[in-house]
Amino acid sequence: MNKMTVRDVDLKSKRVLMRVDFNVPMSNGVVTDDKRIKAALPTIEYILEQGASLILMSHLGRPKGTGFEPEFSLKAAAETLAKLLGKPVQMVDDCVGPEVEAMAKALKPGDVLMLENTRFHKGEEKNDLDLAKQMASLGDIYVNDAFGSAHRAHSSTEGVARFLPAVSGFLMEKELEYLGRATENPAHPYMAILGGAKISDKIKVIENLLTRCDKLIIGGGMANTFLAAKGYNMQESLVETGSVDAARAIMAKAGDRLLLPVDAVVGDKFDTEAASRIVNVDEVPVGWRVMDIGPKSIALFGDVLKSAKLVVWNGPMGVFEFPKFAEGTFAIARLLATTGATTVIGGGDSASAVKKAGVAGKMTHVSTGGGASLELLEGRVLPGVAALNDKKKGEANA
Numbered sequence: 001m002n003k004m005t006v007r008d009v010d011l012k013s014k015r016v017l018m019r020v021d022f023n024v025p026m027s028n029g030v031v032t033d034d035k036r037i038k039a040a041l042p043t044i045e046y047i048l049e050q051g052a053s054l055i056l057m058s059h060l061g062r063p064k065g066t067g068f069e070p071e072f073s074l075k076a077a078a079e080t081l082a083k084l085l086g087k088p089v090q091m092v093d094d095c096v097g098p099e100v101e102a103m104a105k106a107l108k109p110g111d112v113l114m115l116e117n118t119r120f121h122k123g124e125e126k127n128d129l130d131l132a133k134q135m136a137s138l139g140d141i142y143v144n145d146a147f148g149s150a151h152r153a154h155s156s157t158e159g160v161a162r163f164l165p166a167v168s169g170f171l172m173e174k175e176l177e178y179l180g181r182a183t184e185n186p187a188h189p190y191m192a193i194l195g196g197a198k199i200s201d202k203i204k205v206i207e208n209l210l211t212r213c214d215k216l217i218i219g220g221g222m223a224n225t226f227l228a229a230k231g232y233n234m235q236e237s238l239v240e241t242g243s244v245d246a247a248r249a250i251m252a253k254a255g256d257r258l259l260l261p262v263d264a265v266v267g268d269k270f271d272t273e274a275a276s277r278i279v280n281v282d283e284v285p286v287g288w289r290v291m292d293i294g295p296k297s298i299a300l301f302g303d304v305l306k307s308a309k310l311v312v313w314n315g316p317m318g319v320f321e322f323p324k325f326a327e328g329t330f331a332i333a334r335l336l337a338t339t340g341a342t343t344v345i346g347g348g349d350s351a352s353a354v355k356k357a358g359v360a361g362k363m364t365h366v367s368t369g370g371g372a373s374l375e376l377l378e379g380r381v382l383p384g385v386a387a388l389n390d391k392k393k394g395e396a397n398a
Contacts, residue, residue: 003389004390008167011141012109016141017138020036020040022081031077035351036368041084041085044081045085053113059119068120074115074116081112081114089112094120095117095118096121097134100115115138127159140164143166147171147367147372148371149384150382151382153384174365175367175369178342178367187309187310189308191310192312192313193314193332195219195349196315197222197238198238206218215257216258218260219315219318225239226247226258259300261281263280263281263293263295264281265318267288268287269289302331305339311336313344314345314350316329330353330357336363345363346367
């Protein structure tokens with residue numbers, strides 16, 4: 001990574017403005033999954049150890065952008081962080097304004113202040129530079145550790161970096177290191193696995209992966225569109241009819257490097273209590289739909305994966321939120337845990353799948369950003385990364 005990190009700047013007695021991704025699941029005002037908060041801890045603790053004070057900012061959910069909305073408050077995230085740090089975390093009810101400025105200026109080395117949801121301001125998602133300038137005025141140095149938001153050019157992710165020295169946190173550095181292995185100089189054999197519902201938003205990802213990987217495994221709902229392109233009647237399965245021609249063109253170009261399911265677990269309705277059976281992919285019964293990959297597909301994919309040195313996985317193999325249709329996804333997760341390969345798991349549903357399968361700790365890297373990881377795999381430059389200061393000459397591999 002050729003971007004500066006927190007290691008490259010003097011933090012002593014500085015006020016550090018840090019963008020984190022505390023967009024965490026909540027229920028009744030309580031954080032139900034603190035994985036993203038824990039992921040930011042190494043950078044937070046390092047900054048405090050260096051004798052700096054720390055101002056944290058994040059978004060949460062999709063508020064209207066017209067001011068404070070209690071259900072989208074970051075107060076619970078601040079309370080969770082305080083427990084994890086074992087020290088107080090101050091909370092303020094906005095992310096800019098006189099009260100925020102006064103609290104930021106009063107911070108002493110070792111103090112932590114959590115700003116309120118950046119998306120309470122409509123200008124945040126428009127990358128309003130006046131808003132960004134107000135945010136930047138709170139600190140001396142900007143640290144971005146919010147990989148999950150790095151694909152968005154917002155005031156708190158890209159705009160602020162125009163007004164302060166801007167460096168990466170450790171989580172951002174780790175994400176870029178491991179996902180960079182898949183896009184810049186991958187080890188071979190390199191196998192990629194793509195799942196999820198649709199191919200329309202992953203066509204460029206597929207095309208980019210096929211220029212780098214040795215085999216690309218397609219599962220989940222998106223496999224149905226490829227199977228339809230082969231002429232199979234997928235019955236009630238999810239098929240993107242507008243993407244069938246694109247799927248056909250991709251298959252023609254990829255040849256035997258692209259692998260599709262050969263059998264499937266089908267259901268008579270989209271429901272956790274649906275009747276199910278295993279069929280070959282060209283024998284989906286009338287009125288039924290594909291809900292998961294079948295045992296022959298698991299064996300086929302497993303045979304390919306066992307020789308891999310690098311595996312990148314983004315998207316489940318089926319409707320894994322329904323226990324009856326989770327085995328394909330969980331089986332792939334368990335296989336990856338035993339390959340000995342470098343395993344990089346995209347965020348979102350893929351991260352959830354390896355966790356539910358009980359093997360998250362056996363993966364080399366589980367990303368915190370689903371959308372951001374997909375855009376990197378597509379070959380895009382992430383605005384939140386591009387905005388960070390480059391390392392000086394001679395430090396590029398530091």
